[in-house]
Amino acid sequence: MSFRIILFALAFVARGALSLAAQQDSIRPRPTRDSAVVARDSAARSKRVDTTTHIERPAWPVNAPDPLPGSILPARRIVAFYGNPLTRRMGILGAKPVDSMLARLDREVAKWEAADSTTPVQPALHLIAVVAQGSPGRDGKYRQRMDSALIERVYGWAQRRHALLFLDVQLGRSTLAEELPRLESFLRRPDVHLGLDPEFAMGPKVVPGTRIGSLDARDVNEAVDMLAALVDGDSLPPKVLVVHRFTRDMLTHSDRIRLDPRVQIVIDMDGWGPPWMKRESYRRYVAKYPVEYTGFKLFYHNDTKGGDRLMTPRQVLALFPRPLYIQYQ
Secondary structure, three states: OOOOOOOOOOOOOOOOOOOOOOOOOOOOOOOEEEEEEEEHHHHHHOOOOOOHHHOOOOOOOOOOOOOOOOOOOOOEEEEEEOOOOOOOOOOOHHHHHHHHHHHHHHHHHHHHHHOOOOOOEHHHHHHHHEEEEEOOOOOOOOOOOOOOHHHHHHHHHHOOOOOOOEEEEEEEEEEEEOHHHHHHHHHOOOEEEEEOOOOHHHOOOOOOOOOOOEEHHHHHHHHHHHEEEEEEEHOOOOOOEEEEEOOOOHEOOOHHHOEEOOOEEEEEEEEOHHHHHHHHHHHHHHHHHOOOOOEEEEEOOOOOOOHHHHHHHHHHHHHOOOEEEEEEE
């Protein structure tokens, strides 16, 4: 069966703390067949080999730690709206006036509750708090940090719906060691969680948007250690860590990710395209490499611009394993 990889594009951000001239999807290549993808990737980037291809993987369900008191997963399913309020082009979170956006989130939550009455739905807002850029910025890190006032504003929106807040990090040429401490005061709150986007983790030399970035298990483990320390130090309920993925090499050595009951890890299928392609990407890049929990992303615009309909909750619930984190962009 021929297969086409879903590629997701960089949202370029203009310089200045309060300006996001995002150009989302402007550089995502059209879907290509496997052989062409392999040839292009070999020429365009030096791959880090994912040795999990040759390792015997556990079957689902994985042997995850028993959930601690206060854990969100697997007792609840998270339904999140993604984006940044400074631009309409990066997702539903910034595409509508706040009241309209929250009302739409209510409607999506109701759809998921109707589709699976056995799993309560936990609403969430997923804010891109560190945004990759196509220009170096003053410090040459190719990323834009959102200020505390903006994060507080979105946190206030989440509070209006008793929703969680996720802070998403697109590193550019920065590192987790540089970015996570800035977010620590927010992550100390019991209802604030973390997201990592390997697509925009470029290392010290590559410009975001010129190729798909990558994180390794050691990077995920670094985030897990930081979150676990906060849980212990502040007597917090377990944190959720969402890691985006839509190619194999976006997350290398995933079998080396350490499972810790204080941090619940979600691998989120973050690709866009027609339903058959999204299902196949979920199978190839999430279900094939079990970590702990799984997620699935739905794009209001990109999933439907070819004439296809957005996948319904019932269609997503037909996947195996059933995703427990749902994100709308």
